[in-house]
Amino acid sequence: MSWTRYAAPQRFYPLAGRALPWFAAAALLLTLAGLYIGLVLAPTDHQQGDSYRIIFVHVPAAWMSMICYLALAFWAAVGLIFNTRLASMLAVALAPTGAWMTFLALWTGALWGKPTWGTWWVWDARLTSELILLFLYIGFMSLHAAIDDERRADRAAALLALVGAVNVPVIYFSVQWWNTLHQGASVSLTQAPSMARVMLAGMLVMTLAFWMYCIAAVLARVRVIILERERHARWARPLLEAA
């Protein structure tokens, strides 16, 4: 059986429905574990004291802000190239969650910056490009909402998403390419991490928790979008009444 059969909204809807509780449960358990590791087990930092603990939400939010955008751009491209409805619906479903993650990255970053750098904000490369990411998410959602024809809206917003995708590597590499106030990478694929193991464990567990949460939220949203868009279809009627 080809997996492409799930490209039909009618078939994807129940699949997403079955997967959703697993991701939600994983998100909950990982969050509890991560919070325990980060807030109870991990030691106080000798330089930053306990303010560093913001890392356990700041880094996951920031990573998810980028991952959600890349996923959004990917599905937008698929929808544009293959003219499939569900791909565009997924892109639209990803946007609000990604935007929230971006907002959280900026908010928690500001709250970390104040005690650490003495300022809530600075126009360095990373912070500025992350702010631009938020504008891109908002732009995507606004452009889509502004066009009445759903499929035309999908295509226009998809173009915006694809053009904006260049911003993601800019955010990621900004701390290497420019002199930034934001610190450089503490974890990489090629070198040993430069932070204590318990702290790293907490950060990774919380990142996974955020990821599971984002998947759950996006699955829930795409199911609602499917019902909204396919409401004229016979298969959708009983589901709409049950909603």
Next chain:
Amino acid sequence: MNWSSLAEFAHMGGYGLYVWGSFGMCALVLAAETWGLRSRRRNLRQLPLDEADDLEHRPIHEA
């Protein structure tokens, strides 16, 4: 275990405002997003099911 009391835990070595302001906002966003999704799902019932009732599909000359 770093904390000898709940008060110490809340105090976060003097950084309580920043740490709990961060974790608190995350909790708020989580609540807002899930509530928003539930609300959007509930509103599905009110959407016009009949093509004829759907304003988006109304022929131009009727507008």
